[in-house]
Amino acid sequence: MNIHEYQAKEILSAFGIPVPRGRVALTSDQVERAAKEMGGRCVVKAQIYAGGRGKGGGVKLVHHPEQAQELAKELFGRKLVTPQTGPEGLRVRRILVEEAVEIAREFYLSITLDRESSRYCLIASAEGGVEIEEVAQKSPEKIHVLSIDPFTGLRPYQARKIALALGLKGSVCEDCVELILNLYRACLEKDCFLVEINPLVVTKTGWLMAMDAKINFDDNAMFRHREYPDMLDYSQLDTLEINAGKYDLSYIKLQGNIGCMVNGAGLAMATLDVLHEFGGEPANFLDVGGGATREKVAEAFKIILQDGDVKGVFVNIFGGIMRCDVIAQGIIEAAGEVHCTLPIVVRMDGSKVEEGKQLLLESGLNVQIGENLGDGAERIVKMLG
Amino acid sequence: MSILLNKDSKVLVQGITGRSGLFHTQQCRDYGARIVAGVTPGKGGVHIEGIPVFNTVEEAVHYTGANVSMIFVPPPAAADAILEAADAGLELAVCITEGIPVRDMVLARRILDGKKMRLVGPNCPGVITPGACKVGIMPGYIHMPGKIGVVSRSGTLTYEAVKQLTEVGLGQSTCVGIGGDPIIGMKFIDVLALFNEDPKTEAVFMIGEIGGGAEEEAARWIRDNMKKPVAAFIAGVTAPPGRRMGHAGAIITGGKGRAEDKIRVLTECGVHVAPSPTRMGATMLAALQK
Numbered sequence: 001m002n003i004h005e006y007q008a009k010e011i012l013s014a015f016g017i018p019v020p021r022g023r024v025a026l027t028s029d030q031v032e033r034a035a036k037e038m039g040g041r042c043v044v045k046a047q048i049y050a051g052g053r054g055k056g057g058g059v060k061l062v063h064h065p066e067q068a069q070e071l072a073k074e075l076f077g078r079k080l081v082t083p084q085t086g087p088e089g090l091r092v093r094r095i096l097v098e099e100a101v102e103i104a105r106e107f108y109l110s111i112t113l114d115r116e117s118s119r120y121c122l123i124a125s126a127e128g129g130v131e132i133e134e135v136a137q138k139s140p141e142k143i144h145v146l147s148i149d150p151f152t153g154l155r156p157y158q159a160r161k162i163a164l165a166l167g168l169k170g171s172v173c174e175d176c177v178e179l180i181l182n183l184y185r186a187c188l189e190k191d192c193f194l195v196e197i198n199p200l201v202v203t204k205t206g207w208l209m210a211m212d213a214k215i216n217f218d219d220n221a222m223f224r225h226r227e228y229p230d231m232l233d234y235s236q237l238d239t240l241e242i243n244a245g246k247y248d249l250s251y252i253k254l255q256g257n258i259g260c261m262v263n264g265a266g267l268a269m270a271t272l273d274v275l276h277e278f279g280g281e282p283a284n285f286l287d288v289g290g291g292a293t294r295e296k297v298a299e300a301f302k303i304i305l306q307d308g309d310v311k312g313v314f315v316n317i318f319g320g321i322m323r324c325d326v327i328a329q330g331i332i333e334a335a336g337e338v339h340c341t342l343p344i345v346v347r348m349d350g351s352k353v354e355e356g357k358q359l360l361l362e363s364g365l366n367v368q369i370g371e372n373l374g375d376g377a378e379r380i381v382k383m384l385g
Numbered sequence: 386m387s388i389l390l391n392k393d394s395k396v397l398v399q400g401i402t403g404r405s406g407l408f409h410t411q412q413c414r415d416y417g418a419r420i421v422a423g424v425t426p427g428k429g430g431v432h433i434e435g436i437p438v439f440n441t442v443e444e445a446v447h448y449t450g451a452n453v454s455m456i457f458v459p460p461p462a463a464a465d466a467i468l469e470a471a472d473a474g475l476e477l478a479v480c481i482t483e484g485i486p487v488r489d490m491v492l493a494r495r496i497l498d499g500k501k502m503r504l505v506g507p508n509c510p511g512v513i514t515p516g517a518c519k520v521g522i523m524p525g526y527i528h529m530p531g532k533i534g535v536v537s538r539s540g541t542l543t544y545e546a547v548k549q550l551t552e553v554g555l556g557q558s559t560c561v562g563i564g565g566d567p568i569i570g571m572k573f574i575d576v577l578a579l580f581n582e583d584p585k586t587e588a589v590f591m592i593g594e595i596g597g598g599a600e601e602e603a604a605r606w607i608r609d610n611m612k613k614p615v616a617a618f619i620a621g622v623t624a625p626p627g628r629r630m631g632h633a634g635a636i637i638t639g640g641k642g643r644a645e646d647k648i649r650v651l652t653e654c655g656v657h658v659a660p661s662p663t664r665m666g667a668t669m670l671a672a673l674q675k
Contacts, residue, residue, distance in 0.1 A: 023550060113491075113568070115599070118568045252625075266542030267544075269619075269624050270618075276622075277661050284644060338640050373545060
């Protein structure tokens, strides 16, 4: 789960990591007032669930409150498109107004999960404020990585090595050691996949400060953090994605016209691959999970049909232990409820598959049966062609 | 022979009294698995479907001689259940539970270093040695005893692959679903190494996904060590970058973990890669005939 920059900064601040003074605003008037409070000269930062905001015009230094207000009016009114949002962009509902800080040096600092070592690792670089992936590709020697043993945790001497490698000296170096240890503490206590400060800066007056922050929570740890759902900004999510989430379904919007309902992520990706192979373009991707139930199938079907781009539906369920007649009933129930007349191709496998097929064929729906993965994909593409 | 499981494996089920725990216990027993015990803290002393239930794994092992555990314990207590299994001296734990926090798994995985127990999963379909023993949630009927070892990061896509193998007449020695979570027990290489030494396994089919670098790592290991033909399929060639495709596992970030790169590395390392998910069985057959 993603959260906004200002929320990430609130968390870091609670763990003793210095961040710039700032206020979150919901209207352009509030932005103006906040700008006055910061002394006129300040940074206006659009809050969206994507990076690359600077390139999209979502982060700007302004010199007086009126200018901040003008910029805010413009940002609140449109969808911000950045290299990471896709062409549709994301709507700006909140703006962070921060004091302008005189920066002497910029660094990159993050803690994230490393699958290969099955541990958290600390990543640091003296090349801050830029795309860290680019640095990693062009000059990997400028990136310092430290794998953290969960038994010992991150030790001060290890953090010091990193701070020294960044070229920090004296008291700033010791400040950085403390900051790194606090970052690790935040990562564990808040159950994060990623905590990232980019850039971490040294100000001209010699203080460390997190100028931008990104946190990604581990959804699986939600049961330990009752406050997380309240932090979610629904304006940043697709409404259908939100609906799907309520039923524990995973929905992703794509560009084509075939709605896809599949159980399991691997099979779902393989289904997209095979549709492309036959010349089809998926409109979305709905994963009902490995053990699909009748209710889930019915809800999933309704969500798919709410997408106006959908001109036909391909259902690919490898039920395994799940009974196919039950899945068929779920489809028939949902399609009937929303009066679906679109072409449907169903490919099912599992027990009672013949009974399931029979139910579908007798349902009066515009449905065909796919005998296997390839046959099903070919049929739906032909029905739409 | 086979790997990890055979007809003599004695299986206990942690979380046997839960709804899906009990359902799948019955399914596994119907398939022929020797389910000797269940463990649910606080419910020790009862029998469920004729299976004795114990409070701890240690007790269950003491009274029944179980050597394998199948874990259905809910996420908040699942990592603890894995460690309990390891402490009780089991040889193998198969953790089906989906949704264990990463922080818990980082620690559990670290504690398992240096213990003899192997862990498969979490968030996986399990392990099956067709015709002998099933410890997992996969449908037994699609499998057929034979000579192909199957290892996969996916769940239902594994069923699709196995079905295709069976349809082209290729039975399986053992199928291992290693799970799609970021932190897992056995990885591709650990399973491949076992298949390499198993006399019953003549070739291996591997199923990967976009995201991470596990497939590339496995490809290089195959090039340097594998004595048997390997075929593979990688799902997600057409998946949009930067989006999480339903799994914690399947995500492409920063140009890393793309399907094309994985396919290229696998091919360079001598693995036969299926060009389409409809041709997994056919590709395995072709790899054997070379």
